[in-house]
Amino acid sequence: MNKKANGYMGKIMRVDLSLGKIQIENIPHAVYESFLSGMGLAAYLLYHRIPAGADPLGPDNILGFVSGLLTGTGSLFTGRWMVTGKSPLTNGWGEANCGGNFSPAIKRCGVDGIFFTGISPKPVYLHVDDAGAELRDAKDVWGKDTVETEVHLLEKANNRKARVACIGMAGENLSLISGISTDKGRMAARSGLGAVMGSKNLKALVLARTRRIPVHNRDEIKRLSKICNNWVQFQPPFVPGFLTGPIGAILRIMPAVITQDGLLYKILLRKWGTVSMNQISVEMGDSPIKNWNGTSADWGFSKSISSNPDVFTKKETEKFHCYSCPLGCGGICKTRGRFSETHKPEYETVLSFGGFVMNQNMDTIFYLNELLNRAGMDSISAGHAVAFAMECFEKKIITTRDTQGMELKWGDTEAIEFLVKKMIAREGIGDILADGVKMAAERIGNGAQKIAIHCGGQEPAMHDSRNDPGLALHYCVDPAPGRHSNGSGLYYEMYQLWKKVKGIPKMGPGYLKSSKYKKNIRHARIGKANSQYLNVMNGAGVCQFGGFLGAKRIRIFDWLNAATGWQITPEQYMEIGTNIQTLKQAFNVRQGILPRENRLHDRLLGLPAQTKGANKGRSVDVDTMMKDYWELFGWDRETGIPSQDIINKVDIDYVGRDRIASID
Amino acid sequence: MGYNITEACIGCLACQAVCPSNAILGEKKKQHRIDADLCIDCGACGRVCPAGAVENPLGLIAEKIRKKDWARPWFDMDICISCNICLDTCPAGALDANMQKVGSRHLFPWLARESSCMACTFCAQDCPVDAITMGPRQSGPVTRKN
Numbered sequence: 001m002n003k004k005a006n007g008y009m010g011k012i013m014r015v016d017l018s019l020g021k022i023q024i025e026n027i028p029h030a031v032y033e034s035f036l037s038g039m040g041l042a043a044y045l046l047y048h049r050i051p052a053g054a055d056p057l058g059p060d061n062i063l064g065f066v067s068g069l070l071t072g073t074g075s076l077f078t079g080r081w082m083v084t085g086k087s088p089l090t091n092g093w094g095e096a097n098c099g100g101n102f103s104p105a106i107k108r109c110g111v112d113g114i115f116f117t118g119i120s121p122k123p124v125y126l127h128v129d130d131a132g133a134e135l136r137d138a139k140d141v142w143g144k145d146t147v148e149t150e151v152h153l154l155e156k157a158n159n160r161k162a163r164v165a166c167i168g169m170a171g172e173n174l175s176l177i178s179g180i181s182t183d184k185g186r187m188a189a190r191s192g193l194g195a196v197m198g199s200k201n202l203k204a205l206v207l208a209r210t211r212r213i214p215v216h217n218r219d220e221i222k223r224l225s226k227i228c229n230n231w232v233q234f235q236p237p238f239v240p241g242f243l244t245g246p247i248g249a250i251l252r253i254m255p256a257v258i259t260q261d262g263l264l265y266k267i268l269l270r271k272w273g274t275v276s277m278n279q280i281s282v283e284m285g286d287s288p289i290k291n292w293n294g295t296s297a298d299w300g301f302s303k304s305i306s307s308n309p310d311v312f313t314k315k316e317t318e319k320f321h322c323y324s325c326p327l328g329c330g331g332i333c334k335t336r337g338r339f340s341e342t343h344k345p346e347y348e349t350v351l352s353f354g355g356f357v358m359n360q361n362m363d364t365i366f367y368l369n370e371l372l373n374r375a376g377m378d379s380i381s382a383g384h385a386v387a388f389a390m391e392c393f394e395k396k397i398i399t400t401r402d403t404q405g406m407e408l409k410w411g412d413t414e415a416i417e418f419l420v421k422k423m424i425a426r427e428g429i430g431d432i433l434a435d436g437v438k439m440a441a442e443r444i445g446n447g448a449q450k451i452a453i454h455c456g457g458q459e460p461a462m463h464d465s466r467n468d469p470g471l472a473l474h475y476c477v478d479p480a481p482g483r484h485s486n487g488s489g490l491y492y493e494m495y496q497l498w499k500k501v502k503g504i505p506k507m508g509p510g511y512l513k514s515s516k517y518k519k520n521i522r523h524a525r526i527g528k529a530n531s532q533y534l535n536v537m538n539g540a541g542v543c544q545f546g547g548f549l550g551a552k553r554i555r556i557f558d559w560l561n562a563a564t565g566w567q568i569t570p571e572q573y574m575e576i577g578t579n580i581q582t583l584k585q586a587f588n589v590r591q592g593i594l595p596r597e598n599r600l601h602d603r604l605l606g607l608p609a610q611t612k613g614a615n616k617g618r619s620v621d622v623d624t625m626m627k628d629y630w631e632l633f634g635w636d637r638e639t640g641i642p643s644q645d646i647i648n649k650v651d652i653d654y655v656g657r658d659r660i661a662s663i664d
Numbered sequence: 665m666g667y668n669i670t671e672a673c674i675g676c677l678a679c680q681a682v683c684p685s686n687a688i689l690g691e692k693k694k695q696h697r698i699d700a701d702l703c704i705d706c707g708a709c710g711r712v713c714p715a716g717a718v719e720n721p722l723g724l725i726a727e728k729i730r731k732k733d734w735a736r737p738w739f740d741m742d743i744c745i746s747c748n749i750c751l752d753t754c755p756a757g758a759l760d761a762n763m764q765k766v767g768s769r770h771l772f773p774w775l776a777r778e779s780s781c782m783a784c785t786f787c788a789q790d791c792p793v794d795a796i797t798m799g800p801r802q803s804g805p806v807t808r809k810n
Contacts, residue, residue, distance in 0.1 A: 074790050076747065104752045110701075130686040130702060160757025210685045210755040212704040218789065225792035229745055319769045323752055324792075326745035328770055 003029055006216040007069050007563030008037045012045070013111045013133065015126060017200050018059055018118030022126075022133045024111065033566070034652050036539025037069035037112045039095060040580040042084040045115065046093075047583045047651075052590045056088035056192075057174060057199035059118045065165065065205065066113035067106035068541010070556075071324070072213035073563045074221045076228050077546025077554060079103045079323030081165075081182075082538060087191040088176050088199075089436055090457040092588040093479040094191030095538075099322030099330075100183035103541055105163035105207040109133075116200055125166070125204035129159055138203035145169060145374035146181035149204055159208040166204035167194045168376030173426045174198050176435040177381035177459075181373060185343040186322070186330075189378035191458065191480060192436070216565035224555045224562065228546075231263065231553040232326045238271055241279075241310030245301050248283025252296070252614045258510045262494030262548035266327065269545055272309035273329040274347035279304045281347070282355055285467040285614025289355045290410065291387035292453050292464075292603040295613020299355040306360040307350050315366070316344055322543065329545060335366045342370035348484075351462035352383025357390060358411035368420055375424040384459035385433040385440060386419045391451045397444060403429050456598040458482030465622075466606040466615040469516050473527045473625045476600045477640070479584035485544055487530030489516060489523075496550035497529055500557065501570045504529045519621060524628030532577030536560075539580065578633060579650040585635065586647050595630070595640030599623075666703050667710065667726075669696050672717035679709035679718065684755040684782055706755055706784035734783035735798040737775055743795035746770040750787035750796060756780040759787065 010032075014023045027041070035044045042064045054060035063085040070078040081103035087094025106114060109128050116126075123138040140156075141149045146168040153164050163182065170178035171194030178194030179187045197203075215221060239247070251257065268276035281287040282296055282304045289299045312333065320330030320343065331344035345365055349372070353365050372379045392398045393408035400407060408415045422430025433440045437459060441452035453460065455475045461484035465472035470489030478486040498506040505525050516523075536556065537547055546554050557570045588595065599622070602608075606619035631637040634646045669679070675693040687703040690696030698709070710718035710726020711734065718726045737750070741763070750773050751759050760776035775781060778801075788796040 072752070074749065074792050076792055079748075101748060101752065108752075161755075210704055212786075222792055222794070229793055233745070316769060318764070318771055319746070321746045321748055321770070324747050324749050326747050326793075328746060331769070 006214050006565050007073055008032050009107055009110055009112050011111045013114040015116045016118045017116055017120040017202060020135055030652050034579055036576055038066050038541050039082050039538035040535060041112055042066045043580050043583045046084060047587045050086055054086055056086045056091065056196060061086045061196055063116045063196050063200060064113050065106060067103045069539055070559055070563055071541040072104045072107045073215045074218055074225060075559045076225050076324050076326055077543040078541045079325060080541045080543055081106060083180055083188045083193045085193055085196045086591065088195050089192040090481060092591050092593045093584045094193055095480045096179060096188035096190045096193050098182060098186050098188035099543060100186035101323045102163045102165050102182040104323055107213050108211045109207055109209040110211040116202060120201040123201045123203050125206060127206045129208040130210060141203055146376050147184045147374050150184055153204055153206050157206050157208055161210055162206055162208035164204055164206050167197045168374055169424055170375045170377040171195055171198035175377060176439060177378045178376050179378050181376050185373035187373060194376050215563055217562045220562035221559060224559055228554045229326050231549055235267060235270055238267055241308040244309060245279035245283055245304060248280035252284050256510055256512045259507045260490060260493045262550050265494060265548050269329040270327055272313055273331060273344055275309045275312045275350055277347050278307040278309055278350055286464050287351050287355055287462055288464045290358055291391045295610050297613040303360055304355065306362055307354050311362050312344055337367060339370040342366055343373065345369040348462050349379040352380050353416060356383050357387050357416055359413060359416060361413045364413040371420060377424060380461055381436055381459040382420060382423060384437050384453060385423060386416055388437045388440060388452055389419055389433055392444065392448055397446050397448050453601050453603060455482035455600055460604065464615060465604045465620060466618045469620040470527060472600060472605060472620045472622045473629060476598050476622060477626050477629050479588050481598055487527060487534060489526060492526045492530055494548040495533060497533055500551040501574055517618060519624055521628050523625050524632055527629050528632045531581050532574040535577035535580040536573050581633065582642050582646060582650045586642050589641050666700055666705050666721050667698055668719040669698055670717050670719055671695060672715050674715045676714060678712045678714065682708045682712050704755055706782050708782040736781060736801050737787050738797045738799050739773055740795045741765055741772045743793055744772050745793055746772055749790050749792060753786045753790040755784060756782050
């Protein structure tokens with residue numbers, strides 16, 4: 001293999017916040033060859049460096065900001081940056097993934113990742129420019145929201161190359177559902193890593209270096225990028241937004257489905273962004289309603305029409321492209337009221353504060369979107385917390401005495417805004433809810449645990465596992481549970497991996513919906529391939545929406561070879577995905593998590609099956625799928641624990657502390 | 665091997681003033697040197713050196729060029745895909761992406777700060793769809809505004 005660092009920088013920055021010390025550490029090529037960069041590099045380092053039983057909000061936890069191997073190489077859809085650490089929500093592997101323009105800024109600092117340990121005695125932010133790296137006093141921005149912080153720090157940096165990632169009030173207040181923001185509202189939201197940043201008294205990172213990113217074969221990368229871009233630019237006219245609901249209804253009625261080509265989703269994304277799925281998902285049964293207890297029949301066409309995608313694009317004044325993205329699914333919307341503009345709300349936010357809490361008022365959603373972005377709070381988890389509180393109120397587990405007199409009725413916009421504001425400020429009932437539904441249920445007691453919907457502590461996303469059993473598998477089996485982004489049956493269809501990788505299940509032109517619910521080891525094989533590929537994408541820094549174009553159109557494996565100079569086959573890259581998944585699983589086991597206990601809430605599995613709506617009569621046998629999945633990875637079939645032999649097989653020699661190259 | 669400053673250096677600090685990555689070390693009237701770790705091979709130092717003291721990575725002496733004759737990026741908005749790669753790759757921060765075409769909500773890049781441009785050509789090199797061409801001022805090879 002080529003031993004020159006190409007594609008990756010071959011170094012990380014280590015910041016000890018307790019001592020105020022910043023160091024650069026060389027990382028051996030072997031680490032990249034076994035785990036890639038990005039999430040893979042972080043999995044390797046955190047597995048070795050976070051001790052068992054570390055307090056997620058204590059000094060031993062390591063918070064890593066990593067960029068992908070393909071970021072900055074001229075490839076497309078490769079602007080994702082990731083935050084990693086031990087999650088305070090799940091007490092296991094924590095990861096959050098974000099776009100915007102921050103990812104290349106990490107690599108232009110000459111490193112593939114920045115890893116923080118310890119706790120600063122006072123609020124600080126990391127400033128890196130060509131003059132060096134230093135921790136600076138953050139007293140001017142502590143207490144400010146994410147937009148104010150970013151604007152202030154950019155002005156202060158007075159450097160046009162500067163990029164900022166920061167926490168808002170939620171992270172400062174150690175809310176366990178807080179995230180990290182960049183570009184005034186793009187959010188690395190999941191796993192509660194904003195609280196980890198807050199616990200370290202780290203307000204922000206300001207990165208403004210200009211290093212060149214080395215690439216083995218730039219011409220080949222450009223050739224592959226042009227192929228990819230040709231598919232992205234293919235954009236035939238599509239139906240108006242109000243017809244997306246009826247399309248979803250037709251798809252719901254059909255007993256069989258055509259294997260979905262991701263190109264269709266690309267067309268929707270380019271036209272509307274993720275909100276394109278608002279009504280289709282409800283009608284198909286993909287979107288959970290009323291704290292996972294309702295059905296598509298409770299949120300029928302007449303109600304979901306309020307969230308039809310044209311509502312959002314009408315307010316969109318400009319498209320927002322993340323770094324290296326030719327698609328531009330994001331947007332900037334003009335709004336009325338307290339905030340003059342906001343990032344176009346994502347599907348997850350619209351549904352979390354739409355059908356999930358029975359709210360039809362989209363103005364409220366625009367407002368809450370900006371409020372949560374500025375506070376730095378995860379809108380999926382916040383929506384779950386609101387729905388949980390409303391159901392607690394409905395079932396009289398909590399009363400107006402607990403809510404300062406506010407009646408928490410489903411769909412009441414005043415009550416929804418009240419709860420969100422209280423959560424951000426950590427006041428009253430908000431203080432109870434601000435750490436997610438699992439913690440809130442434990443605090444409330446009185447049977448509240450039965451209606452707290454989470455996966456090992458993490459609130460699941462707005463995609464219903466009863467509609468796609470592959471989601472159920474990934475919700476509970478992944479080391480960072482509760483993510484729709486981990487994989488699903490539909491994702492596998494869109495990835496079209498079998499066209500590039502040998503030995504994995506092939507999809508025909510269509511299938512019966514009922515086949516998804518029958519026991520078949522094929523489901524676990526698909527799940528394994530999803531996990532492997534996602535790990536490769538996260539190692540490379542690839543956006544999943546790019547991945548949905550299909551493996552022959554977005555040639556991630558070929559890009560990786562062109563960037564690094566390696567000659568690795570797609571099958572070998574998938575094995576790298578196995579290495580990463582195994583270390584993340586081993587990380588969880590070391591931290592005391594028993595994978596088999598991470599079973600989903602019955603509502604997510606259709607136990608009992610719903611009696612109406614799109615998911616009527618559907619139940620998911622996730623136990624068999626989990627065991628099959630673990631066995632395919634070579635882990636213990638009953639417990640999900642990888643043996644030491646398996647870990648030794650994928651792991652490589654420990655990176656010693658003697659590799660520190662220089663001190664800035 | 666990257667750029668190098670030879671003994672012909674007269675210590676005028678001209679290169680230090682234009683270097684976008686602060687890679688040039690030295691004092692007035694003393695031979696400067698380039699910090700290889702910081703240098704990004706943009707070549708700006710060679711284009712301004714009055715003494716012909718800068719060697720390029722091929723070992724050839726870089727030629728001084730009057731700044732008004734430096735090549736500038738020209739953007740073809742019909743090819744551009746608004747991916748922001750050029751904005752990030754520009755070491756001088758000379759580009760902005762706030763240009764809109766009629767009927768499009770996508771934002772396109774342009775040379776917003778011409779005086780900052782180093783003529784490094786990184787934007788054209790890194791553009792994944794070859795929408796950027798380097799050319800002399802006011803005689804762009806493409807039809808769109810630069």
